[in-house]
Amino acid sequence: MLSFFVKRxxxxxxxxxxxxxxxxxxxFLAGDPAVALAGENATPADIARIxxxxxFDRPLIxxxxxxxxxALQGDLGRSWYFHLxxxxxxxxxxSTTMTLGMTxxxxxxxxxxxxxxxxxxxxxxxxxxxxxxxxxxxxxxPSFWFALMLIVVFAVNLxxxxxxxxxxxxxxVLPTIVLGYYATPAIMRLTRAGMLEVLSAxxxxxxxxxxxxxxxxxxxxxxxxxxxxxxxxxxVQLGFMLGGSIVVESIFALHGAGYLAWxxxxxxxxxxxxxxxxxxxMFYIFFTLxxxxxxxxxxPRLRLR
Amino acid sequence: xxxxxxxxxxxxxLCLAATGAMAGKADDTLKVELSGEVDTLNYYYNSSRxxxxxxxxxxxxxxxxDLSTGEFKPNLATEWTWIxxxxxxxxxxxxxxxHNGEAFTADDVVFTLNWAVDPASExxxxxxxxxxxxxxxxxxxxxxVKLKAPFPxxxxxxxxxxPIFPDQYYAEAGRDGMGVQPIGTGPYKVTAVEPGKSYTxxxxxxxxxxxxxxxxxxxxxxxxxSDSSTRIADLMSGRAEFLWQVAADVMPRLAESDETETxxxxxxxxxxxxxxxxxxxxxxxxxxNKLVRQAINHxxxxxxxxxxxxxxxxxxxxxxCSPIQFGxxxxxxxxxxxxxxxxxxxxxxxxxxGFALTMTGYRDKAYAEAMQQFLAEVGIxxxxxxxxxxxxxxxxxxxxxxxxxxxxxxxxxPDMSAITTEFFGGGAQDYARDQEVIDWVMAGNxxxxxxxxxxxxxxxxxxxxxxxxxxxxxxxxxxxAYTADLSFTATPDELxxxxxxxxx
Numbered sequence: 155m156l157s158f159f160v161k162r163x164x165x166x167x168x169x170x171x172x173x174x175x176x177x178x179x180x181x182f183l184a185g186d187p188a189v190a191l192a193g194e195n196a197t198p199a200d201i202a203r204i205x206x207x208x209x210f211d212r213p214l215i216x217x218x219x220x221x222x223x224x225a226l227q228g229d230l231g232r233s234w235y236f237h238l239x240x241x242x243x244x245x246x247x248x249s250t251t252m253t254l255g256m257t258x259x260x261x262x263x264x265x266x267x268x269x270x271x272x273x274x275x276x277x278x279x280x281x282x283x284x285x286x287x288x289x290x291x292x293x294x295x296p297s298f299w300f301a302l303m304l305i306v307v308f309a310v311n312l313x314x315x316x317x318x319x320x321x322x323x324x325x326x327v328l329p330t331i332v333l334g335y336y337a338t339p340a341i342m343r344l345t346r347a348g349m350l351e352v353l354s355a356x357x358x359x360x361x362x363x364x365x366x367x368x369x370x371x372x373x374x375x376x377x378x379x380x381x382x383x384x385x386x387x388x389x390v391q392l393g394f395m396l397g398g399s400i401v402v403e404s405i406f407a408l409h410g411a412g413y414l415a416w417x418x419x420x421x422x423x424x425x426x427x428x429x430x431x432x433x434x435x436m437f438y439i440f441f442t443l444x445x446x447x448x449x450x451x452x453x454p455r456l457r458l459r
Numbered sequence: 460x461x462x463x464x465x466x467x468x469x470x471x472x473l474c475l476a477a478t479g480a481m482a483g484k485a486d487d488t489l490k491v492e493l494s495g496e497v498d499t500l501n502y503y504y505n506s507s508r509x510x511x512x513x514x515x516x517x518x519x520x521x522x523x524x525d526l527s528t529g530e531f532k533p534n535l536a537t538e539w540t541w542i543x544x545x546x547x548x549x550x551x552x553x554x555x556x557x558h559n560g561e562a563f564t565a566d567d568v569v570f571t572l573n574w575a576v577d578p579a580s581e582x583x584x585x586x587x588x589x590x591x592x593x594x595x596x597x598x599x600x601x602x603x604v605k606l607k608a609p610f611p612x613x614x615x616x617x618x619x620x621x622p623i624f625p626d627q628y629y630a631e632a633g634r635d636g637m638g639v640q641p642i643g644t645g646p647y648k649v650t651a652v653e654p655g656k657s658y659t660x661x662x663x664x665x666x667x668x669x670x671x672x673x674x675x676x677x678x679x680x681x682x683x684x685s686d687s688s689t690r691i692a693d694l695m696s697g698r699a700e701f702l703w704q705v706a707a708d709v710m711p712r713l714a715e716s717d718e719t720e721t722x723x724x725x726x727x728x729x730x731x732x733x734x735x736x737x738x739x740x741x742x743x744x745x746x747x748n749k750l751v752r753q754a755i756n757h758x759x760x761x762x763x764x765x766x767x768x769x770x771x772x773x774x775x776x777x778x779x780c781s782p783i784q785f786g787x788x789x790x791x792x793x794x795x796x797x798x799x800x801x802x803x804x805x806x807x808x809x810x811x812x813g814f815a816l817t818m819t820g821y822r823d824k825a826y827a828e829a830m831q832q833f834l835a836e837v838g839i840x841x842x843x844x845x846x847x848x849x850x851x852x853x854x855x856x857x858x859x860x861x862x863x864x865x866x867x868x869x870x871x872x873p874d875m876s877a878i879t880t881e882f883f884g885g886g887a888q889d890y891a892r893d894q895e896v897i898d899w900v901m902a903g904n905x906x907x908x909x910x911x912x913x914x915x916x917x918x919x920x921x922x923x924x925x926x927x928x929x930x931x932x933x934x935x936x937x938x939x940a941y942t943a944d945l946s947f948t949a950t951p952d953e954l955x956x957x958x959x960x961x962x963x
Contacts, residue, residue, distance in 0.1 A: 189852050189856075197886070197887075198887050201853075235498040235499075236498045237498070302692075309692055309696045310692050313697075316696075316698060317692040317696050318684050318692070405686045407682070407684035407685065407686070414655075416685075
C-alpha cells in the first residue's frame, strides 16, 4: 500500500509542476500584462515603466523559476488589483468555494445514488425510465439557464430564497442544487451500471439462495462492490466542482475562488491567476489521488498494479 | 400527519423565509449593486470606473463643475487664480475636517499633489496628474500649483480626477491602509469594507465641503454582483435598490412595475472605428485611400444599429469627441447611409469588387457584427476578431490593427483633449499621422485662451471628418433601474453621486 501511495504521490507532483509551467507561459501569450496593469488610456512610457518595475522584460524561464521558488516558500505574490497578498485573498474566498463544493457533491450523491440503485433494482420499469430521463435532462441543461430559472421561481416569484450573496445558509441552497445537479447524471448512471453488473453476479445469486432479505442483498453485498467506481467519479467531480464553479459563483454572486479566477483572468492579474491555476490543479490531483487510494483500500486487487 | 412533521415543516418554512434584510427607505439604507469590483478604495491605485464612483463619495476635490452651466464651483478651495499660464493658486476653505477628525489644511493639498506626481509612488492613474510639476504651500490656506506646460483642462482635472488625501493619516496607514480604510473629507465615510465584494458608506455628519450637498441617505451598501440577470432578479426581489448599466432591452419590463423606476441617459462614452490611413499595419492597405474611407463611412447604417441594438437614448456622433465636451463641434461633414454611393466611391478608388480586411474589437460583438454585415453588402469582406482589452490595446499601439472598434469614456472629463489627443496627437494610437491635424490639436491643448483653443479644435475636427480618418459611431447610453422610493436624477458623465440622491 505504501509503495503504491509513494508512486502516485510522485506522479501527482510531476503533474502539478507541468501544469504550472504550461499555464505560466500561456498567460503571457494572452496579452501584454504591462498594458493590462497600466489600464486604459496609459501612454507607452507608462507601460514601459511598469514593464521594467515588474520585471516582464526578463526571459520567461527566469520569471517562472523566480515565481516557483517563492511559491514553494508560501509566497504567492501580491495581487495587482487588490494589492493584498494572494494567499490572503484566496484563503478568504476558498472557504466559500469549498463549502459549495462539499454541499454540492453531497447533494449529488444523495440524489443520484438512490436513483441509480432504484433504477438498477427495478430495471426497465417506469422508475428506471424516469431516472434515466432525469439524467439526460441534467446533462442537457446549461447550468446558467437552470440557475436563472431557479432564481426566477424561488427568489423573484416565491421570494423564499435569496437570489445572490453568501449571507446565510439559505444562500447556498440554490447554488448547491445547480452545481450538484450537474454532477448527478454521471453518478446516477454509473451507480445504475455498477449495480446491474453486480446484481447479475454469482455471489449475489448465492446470497439470495441463502435467504437473505432483498434489502441486505442490495445494500450490504451489492452496493459495496458497485460503489467503487462511483467513489472515484465523485472524487473527480468534487475536484472539478472546486475549480469549475465559476459560472454558478458568478450568477449567485458567491465571491468564491472560481469567481476570483474569472475576474483575475479578465484583468490579467497574473499572480492571482497563477496561484489559482496551481491550487485548482492541486485539488484535482489530490482528489484523484484520494480516489485511487480509496479504491485501492476498498478493492485490494487494485494495489497490485 | 403527525404534529412532529407539521412542526418541522413550519420551522423549515420560517427558516426559509427570505432573510433579505429590511432595507430601503424603511431603514434609510440604499443597496447598490455594481458589476465591477472595487479592489482598492485608494483612488490613486484604482483605474476603474467603480473606483472613481467610490472616490466621489469618500473624498473631495478642490473644485467641482456644475454640469448644467459648465462653471467651476468652490469645494475645498474657495478661489483660484492663474498667476501666469503655468501657475495656479488656490485659496482653501477653512473649518473642514477629515472623517477621522484631522483638520484639512494646505499641507494636505501639497502632500497629495507632490506624492501623486512622484514616480516612486507608482500611482496607477498617473495620466491624471502627468501635467503637474509640483505644489507648494504659501500659507495655511493658500497653495500654488506649478504646471509643466500650459494645460487648459487643468481645472477639469482638478474638479474630477484629483481628490485630496489626509497627509497625517496617509503617513501612518500607507497605500494598503488607505485601500481598506480610506479617510477623506467627502459626504460619506466608509464603515465596512470587504475588498472586491462590498463596501458600506455612512453619511458624514460634519461634512463641510462647499460644492457638494450633505448626504440625505444615511447608509449606502455597495456590492459587486457580476451577472446582469442576477442583479435584475435582486432588484425585483427587493435585495437591491439601485442598478446601473442596465441593458436597454430589459428597461421596459422594469419600468412597468410599480416598485421600480428606470432612467436612461446618453454619456460621454463614444464608440468608433479607427482606420489605418497612414498605412502603419500594411503599406498597401486600401485604407490609405480617402475614397475608400469615405466609402466605409457611407456603407454603415449607424442609425439602424442605434435603433435596433443600442437604444436607450444613444445618439450618433460625427467627430472623435463627445458633443458634451468643450471644443467638440457638431458642424462637420457627416456621411449618411448610402450603399450605392459607397460602391461608386470604391469603384472610383479602384476596388469595384471590394476587398478583405480584419476588424478587431473588445466588446459589443453584436454591433461589430452589424457593421460587418453592412460592409459585406458593398463588397468589403470583414473578418471580426474580439480580444481582451489589453491585448487589443497593445496591438493597436504597435500599429498592427487596420480597423479597431473601440470605445472611450474620456475618464468623464468634459474636455476634448481627454480623448482626441490620444488618437490624433501623433502618438502610438494615431493612425492618421496627419501633421496639420496634430499641430492644431496640440495648439488647442496648450493654449489657455478658449477662443484660440476652439479655433484650432474646429480646424482639426473639420479635417478629420473630411478625410474620414475614423468611422465615428454613436454615444453609449447608460440605463439605470432603481426602487420607486428613490429620488434620482441621472447625469451624462457615467458617475454616481449618492449624496445627491434622497428618499421620496
